[in-house]
Amino acid sequence: MLQVRGSKAGTEQEFTANDDSGNKLFSGRLREAGREKGRLEAVVRDRLTEERYAHVLAVRDCAAKLAELYGVDREKAELAGVLHDYARDLPGEVLLSLAEERGIPFSEIDRKVPILLHGPVGAALVREELGVENPEVLDAIALHTLGGAGMSMLAKIVYVADIIAADRDFPGVNRLRQLAGEDLDRALVECLATTLRYCLERRRLIHPQTITAWNYYCLRD
Numbered sequence: 485m486l487q488v489r490g491s492k493a494g495t496e497q498e499f500t501a502n503d504d505s506g507n508k509l510f511s512g513r514l515r516e517a518g519r520e521k522g523r524l525e526a527v528v529r530d531r532l533t534e535e536r537y538a539h540v541l542a543v544r545d546c547a548a549k550l551a552e553l554y555g556v557d558r559e560k561a562e563l564a565g566v567l568h569d570y571a572r573d574l575p576g577e578v579l580l581s582l583a584e585e586r587g588i589p590f591s592e593i594d595r596k597v598p599i600l601l602h603g604p605v606g607a608a609l610v611r612e613e614l615g616v617e618n619p620e621v622l623d624a625i626a627l628h629t630l631g632g633a634g635m636s637m638l639a640k641i642v643y644v645a646d647i648i649a650a651d652r653d654f655p656g657v658n659r660l661r662q663l664a665g666e667d668l669d670r671a672l673v674e675c676l677a678t679t680l681r682y683c684l685e686r687r688r689l690i691h692p693q694t695i696t697a698w699n700y701y702c703l704r705d
């Protein structure tokens with residue numbers, strides 16, 4: 485479990501967290517977000533629908549298990565898991581204007597499907613609002629929907645966990661879960677394939693970043 489220490493000061497709380505080696509992952513002042521003092525989850529819960537919050541907890545737990553399995557820092561995996569959908573319930577026009585204000589690049593496809601910006605915008609917001617500083621955690625949040633070339637182990641774990649978490653239910657998910665327990669890179673490729681197949685079958689747009697990721701990992705297979 486992510487250790488987040490909170491100390492009440494007026495209507496704000498000071499949050500800090502360290503990784504397994506004691507390095508600071510983040511510290512920041514947050515407005516008091518709920519009755520569970522000191523719990524980052526409460527901050528996230530207030531931003532999301534009930535269903536989305538349940539998904540976030542499932543991704544956190546799945547990412548923690550994968551991190552243990554693959555020797556990745558569990559605290560970072562839990563932090564990225566809890567925060568990955570921080571911007572997921574913001575309206576499309578808000579995501580676009582937040583991206584524009586922060587100089588986050590976006591394409592014609594992002595303009596058409598602005599929800600695809602919730603990863604990079606979420607990463608920017610958790611840095612600004614929660615003081616999350618760890619670049620690997622921020623990167624994992626930014627890449628969790630579209631993937632990308634040269635992902636870190638942490639980013640791969642969060643990407644895969646988002647697709648195979650306990651709340652997900654679609655044909656083939658159990659095979660992906662089994663694969664994730666055996667070979668993270670193969671699981672990543674199969675999860676990318678699942679997303680691409682999903683979009684193709686519905687004749688949806690496909691973001692080029694996911695195609696870049698697909699080609700990158702297929703070339704390395």
Ligand SMILES: Nc1ncnc2c1ncn2[C@@H]1O[C@H](COP(=O)(O)OP(=O)(O)O)[C@@H](O)[C@H]1O
Nearest residue numbers: 597599600629630679682683688689690691694
């Ligand atoms: N690479 C992609 N290109 C285009 N659309 C995508 C891509 N990846 C995901 N999507 C679509 O974007 C929406 C949001 O994705 P995501 O947040 O991962 O889904 P979910 O709501 O299941 O958590 C979904 O409708 C999904 O199908």
